Amino acid sequence: SQTIHQWPATLVQPVGSPLSLECTVEGTSNPNLYWYRQAAGRGLQLLFYSVGIGQISSEVPQNLSASRPQDRQFILSSKKLLLSDSGFYLCAWSVGTARNSPLHFGNGTRLTVT
């Protein structure tokens, strides 16, 4: 069966520090991968998605970036964190882009920028 791992579970970082969140998927090949952010009272915001190794699409311009160095690995990064980057970050995967393919989510990372 497929599983998704996301770490760390919680993170407290000072403003201006770098960020690296990692997500890996097991049990499937060539998944579509996604990074979402969930800020308090603002619902889910799609940040990045990837349909293959090295292919990244950005939905929202900001100081975050994403990379996909391996088929089942997705990394969210920042060179300098802002207070507004605080939130709950969720990685997800799907099989292809068919409309009946649901998203499968990791357990998330709670990021607090101080």
Place this chain on the structure above:
Amino acid sequence: AQSVTQLDSHVSVSEGTPVLLRCNYSSSYSPSLFWYVQHPNKGLQLLLKYTSAATLVKGINGFEAEFKKSETSFHLTKPSAHMSDAAEYFCVVSETGGFKTIFGAGTRLFVKA
């Protein structure tokens, strides 16, 4: 264009009473519709999905939802609420899948003892 509206930001029920979480959607095509549940500080878990087969969809944990095209609704129900059902619920519409998936704003369900 597609959109989804969850009609209630908060719903409060007593344990053992029915649950109704309302969702309306808008889509130019025949969409797929999903309900997800999120417990505090956890990821979203798929409850059920509708993909143009049976209009009454049964999901996990006793939840079900009915697709009504004439009303453009996909309401989530459960006959008897349990304390463990307290969580946030998201209605989701997808015309083409993947990054074109649209999430509702969420409904927080409170269950009173």
